[in-house]
Amino acid sequence: MKEKIIALCVLALIVLAIAANAVILDKSIKETIDEVASLSLSAESSYSDAEQIYKKFKEKEKYISITVNHEDLTNIDQCFADMIGNLSAKDSEDAEVAKYRLVDSLEHLRRSCGLNIDSII
Numbered sequence: 001m002k003e004k005i006i007a008l009c010v011l012a013l014i015v016l017a018i019a020a021n022a023v024i025l026d027k028s029i030k031e032t033i034d035e036v037a038s039l040s041l042s043a044e045s046s047y048s049d050a051e052q053i054y055k056k057f058k059e060k061e062k063y064i065s066i067t068v069n070h071e072d073l074t075n076i077d078q079c080f081a082d083m084i085g086n087l088s089a090k091d092s093e094d095a096e097v098a099k100y101r102l103v104d105s106l107e108h109l110r111r112s113c114g115l116n117i118d119s120i121i
Contacts, residue, residue: 018115021067025113028060033106041095047087054080068113076105 035053040046057080065073079102086095 022113022115025064025067026110028064029106029110029113032057032060033103033110036099036103036106039099041087041092041099046095047084050080050084050087054084064109064113068109072105072109072112076102076109079105 032053035056039049039053043049057076061073079098083095083098083102086092086098
C-alpha cells in the first residue's frame with residue numbers, strides 16, 4: 001500500500017511540474033510574441049529595440065531549450081537575425097517579412113509547448 005501512495009505522489013508531482021512548465025513557457029513566449037508584434041519597423045529606434053527583444057529572448061532560451069525542439073529555436077534565431085540584419089540595412093520591407101516569419105515561428109513554438117495531444121505524441 002505504501003508503494004502505491006508513493007507512486008501516486010510521484011505521478012502527481014510529475015503532472016504538476018509538466019503543467020507548471022507549460023504555463024511558464026506559454027507566458028514567456030507570449031511576452032516575446034507581443035514585443036515583436038508591437039515593434040514598429042519604421043521608427044529610428046527599431047534596430048536597437050529589436051536587439052533588446054532578441055537579448056531578452058536569448059536569456060529565456062536557456063530555460064526554453066530544456067523542453068523544446070532545437071530546430072524550432074534555430075529557426076527563431078534565424079528569423080531574429082534576418083529581421084535585425086534588415087533593420088540595420090534600413091530595409092523595412094524585408095524586415096517586415098522577417099518580423100511576420102518570426103511571429104509565426106514563435107506561435108508555432110508556443111503551440112508545441114502547450115498541453116495538447118501534439119506535444120505529447
